[in-house]
Amino acid sequence: MEESHRLASFDHDILFGSAGQILANYLDQHPEKNPVLIADENTLKYCWPMLLSSNERLNQAKIIQIKSGEENKNIEGCKEVWESLVNLKISRNDIIINLGGGVVTDLGGFVASTFKRGVPFIQIPTSLLAMVDASIGGKVGVDFVGLKNVIGSFSTPELVIIDVHFLKSLPELQMKCGFAEVLKHGAILDNAYWQEATKSSCLDLEHIKSLVFRSVELKNRLVLTDFEDVKDRKKLNFGHTIGHAIETHYLNSSTVLLHGEAVAIGMIAEAWIGKETGITSEACFKRLTKTVLKTYKIPNIGRETHDALLEIMRNDKKNMGSTINFTFLKEMGVSVINQTASEIQIREALNFLNTIATG
Numbered sequence: 265m266e267e268s269h270r271l272a273s274f275d276h277d278i279l280f281g282s283a284g285q286i287l288a289n290y291l292d293q294h295p296e297k298n299p300v301l302i303a304d305e306n307t308l309k310y311c312w313p314m315l316l317s318s319n320e321r322l323n324q325a326k327i328i329q330i331k332s333g334e335e336n337k338n339i340e341g342c343k344e345v346w347e348s349l350v351n352l353k354i355s356r357n358d359i360i361i362n363l364g365g366g367v368v369t370d371l372g373g374f375v376a377s378t379f380k381r382g383v384p385f386i387q388i389p390t391s392l393l394a395m396v397d398a399s400i401g402g403k404v405g406v407d408f409v410g411l412k413n414v415i416g417s418f419s420t421p422e423l424v425i426i427d428v429h430f431l432k433s434l435p436e437l438q439m440k441c442g443f444a445e446v447l448k449h450g451a452i453l454d455n456a457y458w459q460e461a462t463k464s465s466c467l468d469l470e471h472i473k474s475l476v477f478r479s480v481e482l483k484n485r486l487v488l489t490d491f492e493d494v495k496d497r498k499k500l501n502f503g504h505t506i507g508h509a510i511e512t513h514y515l516n517s518s519t520v521l522l523h524g525e526a527v528a529i530g531m532i533a534e535a536w537i538g539k540e541t542g543i544t545s546e547a548c549f550k551r552l553t554k555t556v557l558k559t560y561k562i563p564n565i566g567r568e569t570h571d572a573l574l575e576i577m578r579n580d581k582k583n584m585g586s587t588i589n590f591t592f593l594k595e596m597g598v599s600v601i602n603q604t605a606s607e608i609q610i611r612e613a614l615n616f617l618n619t620i621a622t623g
Contacts (some may be wrong), residue, residue, distance in 0.1 A: 271475055272344045273484050274491045277418040280477060283388050283427035289422060290386070291319050297359040299325040299383070300352065302345065302372040304332035307364040310433040312391045315363075318614065325361070326352050334523065335515055336368045337406050339415065345375045349383075359384050359422065365391035365438070366398030366523065370413065373404030377419035387421045390430040392442025392472065394523055396449070396479040399424050401487040402496075410515075411579055412508045418492060426480065428473040429452055439466050440559055441524030444503075446475055448531060449482045451552060455597030457482065462555055498601040501582055502591040503531035506613065508574040510565070518589070521564055528560040532620075533613040537605045538592035538613070547574030548595050555622065564621040570611050577610070 269280035269614070279286050291299065299322060308329055316322050317371040328348045330341055353462055354360075360383050362372030369387045376385035389399040405416015443466035450458030457478055483500065490497035505525075507530025514521050521529075535552050538544030565573075582589045588610070590603040604614075 271484050273400070273420075273424070274486075274487055274577050276350070276402075276423060277401065278426065278484065278615065280425040280426045280428075280480075281424045282318075283430070284315045285313060286425050286427075287322070287386070287388070287422070288319035289496070290359075292475050294359065296357060296413055298357075300349070300354055300360045300383075300427070300599075301325045301327045301363060302330060302360060302368060303327070303363045304330050304365075304368055306332055306433075307368065307390050307461040308541070311363055311430055321377070326354070326422070328352075330368065332365075332367060334367060334407070334511075337371050339408060340407060342375050342378075342406060345371070346379055348380050352521065354379070354383060356380050356383050357377055359386060361386050361388060362595060363388045363390060363421065364396045365389065369399045370404055370416075371396050371406055373419060374416055377404055382419070384422045387424045389426060391422070391434060391438050392431060393438070393445055394442075395426050395431075395476055396442060397429070397445040397483065399426075400480055400483050402491065407512075410512055411581075412512055414579075414581055424455050426476065431469060431473065436467060437522065439472065440465075441522040443458055443472070443533070443559065443574055444524035446472075446479050447555065448527065449479045449500055451593055451596060452502050452591065452599040453486075453532065453597060454478075458596055459593075466559055498582070498589075499588075499591050499599045501578065501601075502599055503527040503529075503534055505577055505580055505582065505588060505590050506530040506533045506573075506597060506610070508580065511571045512576050513569060513573055514563075524558055529555050529562055529617065532556055533617055534590055535593055535611045536616050537590065537609050538594075538603070539610060541592070541603075541605065543600065543603065544591045545595055548593050551596060552593070553620070555621070561622045562604055562617055562620055565617055567615070569616060570614055572583070573614065574607055574610060 271278040387399040511526035592618040
């Protein structure tokens with residue numbers, strides 16, 4: 265499969281098709297650049313072999329393996345990669361290839377953007393979440409002191425290469441994780457896309473493949489008009505204010521939630537607040553909640569955790585001053601940014617989640 269689609273993004277292109285062929289073409293056009301791979305143990309085993317035969321130069325690529333999992337997306341992980349780049353004598357004339365899910369593209373992109381004031385990098389997302397969200401838009405960064413992506417920057421890659429064939433290697437949980445962002449794009453921007461996304465299960469691989477291009481197109485549209493996330497790009501934050509807090513709080517507990525699972529829960533909670541404040545229609549709230557509950561379990565979030573969750577929200581990078589910032593839905597496909605809620609309303613939303621808890 266050769267390149268089938270191209271989207272122009274902010275200072276780079278997003279290419280859809282055979283990752284091996286697109287990468288081979290890039291290396292042929294840039295013979296001076298030596299490839300450096302950053303991958304985790306899973307993508308090194310299941311995805312890297314799919315690329316090796318496409319260009320003989322990839323067989324000489326220098327490889328840096330990082331540990332998978334959000335708990336490893338931190339400054340310590342960066343230090344290990346920076347040290348490897350020093351030991352491998354990587355220069356600004358080389359090209360870093362980030363092959364993996366959101367952890368790899370976030371951390372790898374941040375490391376590349378800061379090493380020697382910037383080494384060019386290519387993002388090759390291998391998870392659904394990374395394809396439709398993490399690798400799109402030029403945000404790179406890591407977690408710090410228990411806060412999601414609080415250390416980072418805007419840094420555009422040379423290319424983003426999206427090859428849906430990688431989705432074959434994903435376990436069920438990872439497909440669910442990415443599907444939350446697909447649903448979010450429909451909920452905030454496009455009712456017709458929401459309807460299309462919800463026609464089948466997130467485990468229907470061919471159906472999911474058919475959704476990826478439109479999901480990227482929707483997010484990219486916001487990126488092009490608001491790269492630095494000060495206006496309409498904030499619509500993408502729907503579900504993330506409460507979702508990030510839940511994900512962060514449970515990161516080191518026995519109830520670990522992946523990013524997409526937490527965002528799905530956050531979307532219900534934030535739609536509930538929107539309904540209570542008169543912004544989100546009752547029909548929209550019910551529609552979203554019913555759909556999310558078909559795929560995602562809602563954990564029991566005890567009242568004893570509410571103070572900790574609120575403290576995380578107060579430190580959210582999206583906030584304006586001391587006000588916790590939200591994006592709310594109006595109707596399906598229509599959203600509004602820079603909304604606020606009181607701490608009482610947020611606690612009530614967390615209490616509502618417990619009334620629909622499923623496990």
